[in-house]
Amino acid sequence: MYKVITTDGNAKRGELVTPHGNIQTPVFMNVGTVAAIKGAVSTEDLQTIGTQVQLSNTYHLHVRPGDKIVKQMGGLHKFMVWDKPILTDSGGFQVFSLAGLRKIKEEGVYFSSHVDGRKIFMGPEESMQIQSNLASTIAMAFDECPPSKAEKSYIQPSVDRTTRWLERCKNEMNRLNSMEDTINKKQMLFGINQGGIFEDIRIEHAKRISEMDLDGYAIGGLAVGESHDEMYRIIEATVPYLPQNKPTYLMGVGTPANILEAVERGVDFFDCVYPSRNGRHGHVYTNHGKLNLFNAKYETDSEPIESGCKCPACSKYSRAYIRHLLKAKEMLGMRFCVLHNLYFYNNMMDEIRTAISEHRFAEYKKAKLDGFNSEA
């Protein structure tokens, strides 16, 4: 159950009630694709850096260790020792990102495993079964995420198929939630809006899936190559046609600036690999823009990544030391950067929630963006 606590313009401050605790929105979900946030980050770390929700991936966990193994181990929560909400992505994105290794048909998608090359079939039913085995808090619908440059003639039939897949997902999820040996019988299902950068297709699709009474609605297929302006335009056009009494999730986005823009347009949920992947590559976020700690200018910099930051890295360690660890390819260097970045994102979301509650989101956003564009 989702409720909007207060609004500030189109920005919403809300709360999603789940069997694994309540999620305060807007929220940034921390991405742990294979039931682990890359960079040697533990559950204890996540508590320290204020993680509300973890995101894992259906396709990756199906390939390894196998969803049946996870079910046998008591489900994802018990397996990875995390009792707060988990959202599982459906594997739909892998249809897109592993393009070349797949064949899309009406019944579903034929993949070759990126781990051992074996053939895998996944359709809406399989994706729901896997996610039910994983017993995540929120399951995502199985969709196709077409490339940003796709023509309308490709997008329209693709979106129509995604709609048919969504109906199958919903039916299968209902069936699974009523089964005796299902671990999480209250597993939620979010539908996914597609339509490329065509507002008419987006809106039509949003209307159709809104009638299906799902637990939440995502906007997918953005931030895959189109410009920021196009992305914001599509968000702005689509959000009003998604149910306002349900959470809206912008999949895979994005930079801190992207998130501020999307919150302003009514988005509640986010996830992105940036803080973790960029962290592993030594790119760290600050209120004065992104730093690349590999840069030679940090060689003797005794300052923390960001002074005043309360993350585990900034509380004690210098940029120079972390740079050294990164150059030496020590895991600890990546770990510090990932922890800092996730803390930065989680903390920014906390600030956003406070700003909306106090009806000063616009001022907050402007000040934040000005900071990002200033030199540290």
Place this chain on the structure above:
RNA sequence: GUGGGUAUGGCGCAGUUGGCUAGCGCGCCAGAUUGUGGCUCUGGAGGCCGAGGGUUCGAGUCCCUCUAUCCACC
């Protein structure tokens, strides 16, 4: 001391019977990365080819001397 090998950007090497604007890997310096294959990709800086002399229209490539270094033998 004798015989043989090797000397090319920070390191490791390619450079065909002499025609180069001297390449490559790593490293270095930067930049990309948006529902993650601890990747990958894209740029950039840096060498009078150990030193000196010779042959030639032309030498990193051939010849001579020297220096350094490695291996074997004494």
